[in-house]
Amino acid sequence: MDSYTYRSNGLAALLATSAVFLGLQLYLNFPLTRILDKGLPIMSASIITAVVLSIGLYVKAIRTKAMRSEYGQTGSHVIDLFAGAETNARIGPLDIKTAVIRASLISAIIYNSLLIYREAQGKELDQISINVALAAALQIIYCLDFVVFESTLLSSFTVNHDGTGLWLILYSALFPFWITLIPKYLFLSKSAHNVWVASAAGLLFTIGYLIHRISNYQKAAFKRNSSSVSSADVIHSRSSSLFKGGLWGKVRHPNYLGALLVYTSWVLLALGSAPLHWIPFAILIAVVIEVLVQVSRVETRCQDRHASAWNVYSSQVKQRLIPKVF
Incomplete structure (x- = not known):
């Protein structure tokens, strides 16, 4: 198995992303909660990006003869595209697999944070839904764990053995949307305390x-x-x-x-x-x-x-x- 060097800077990436969003809110007066209303177009763009990236990585693997994934060497273009031809596909020094997983986790954290912000906006403390805030906060804690302890993720089955294919990239692209269905459902249903x-x-x-x-x-x-x-x-x-x-x-x-x-x-x-x-x-x-x-x-x-x-x-x-x- 090839040996690669990784930079475990997920927390720095999260802080930088959060700073950008705060800057948009404070200095450009951009209504960040509007992102919550654009879930479908953002998800559609994520799906298209995942498909294009997967196809690009598969073509790259064929041209460079980098068919290293044990699950993506069946000889079927459909299966190999789905499973991923390379275990650790890279573009220069950037490892695509860890990058998309990190982006997925950070997106879920940002989305849940915006949901809490919208729930609390213009309300007194006793008017804020405990259920919405708790559901979003628990998801933030869980996703934050993978970002903070990113080095342990590098020894996981997913990083070491799964191919960087359509399944993994598409799953990562959709993760922030389906995982936040629960806090969003609680928010929209106006659930009682x-x-x-x-x-x-x-x-x-x-x-x-x-x-x-x-x-x-x-x-x-x-x-x-x-x-x-x-x-x-x-x-x-x-x-x-x-x-x-x-x-x-x-x-x-x-x-x-x-x-x-x-x-x-x-x-x-x-x-x-x-x-x-x-x-x-x-x-x-x-x-x-x-x-x-x-x-x-x-x-x-x-x-x-x-x-x-x-x-x-x-x-x-x-x-x-x-x-x-x-």
Whole structure:
């Protein structure tokens, strides 16, 4: 596998982007909340950009014979375009995959911030919807985690193995729009204050976020310096080693469990605070399917790469996501 150098400057990019938006508001008197009303044209432009960029990267990969993605070498132009011909497609020093993921996260943070601003605009504190503000704030916290701890993202399955194709780029382009459907739905439905639902959603989010953050920290620490980990928490084989300590000794994919709980907390907030609608259900179903598919892909990859070590790990940690259940 090729070795690349990355700059983990996601937080700097977020601060710079925020400064630009604040400058537009303060010095040019540009109504930033108008962006919230232009969701469809902005999303359409994002889709077109994603398709054009994907095609451009695929053509570049063919011309430079840079067909390095294990998922994008089927010989079918449609499948290879969709999966991505290169794992880490670059234009000069710019890594396209990490750039689009970063842009996606920053866009979601900006969008949610504008939603909170619109909800609070011209209102007294007791008039602001707790549900809208909480849903948007929780999404900001979750997205901000990936921006602040961007270095841990570089060891993820997505960055290291997924191709930079239409699927990944289009998913990143649409992420800020579908993830913010819940706070926007709560805003448009004018949901009443519900402290109990908000408290339950906040608690579930906190549990999920802590599982997500701790598991990612533990795995990153192991990859950064495996000698710092107790030998009892490592499964060794002839060519590889696997970490089985901490939360990774409870379930095989605690990071995905944490993410699933986080998304569920947002859905709970929507279902318990506003009239029943298909949007929260659709989001939850989509997230569950996405997590299950990703778990399957990661396990297949681990079986191929780690073989005997993975077999030992699977026999010791039997549950994939939920202790004593699945």
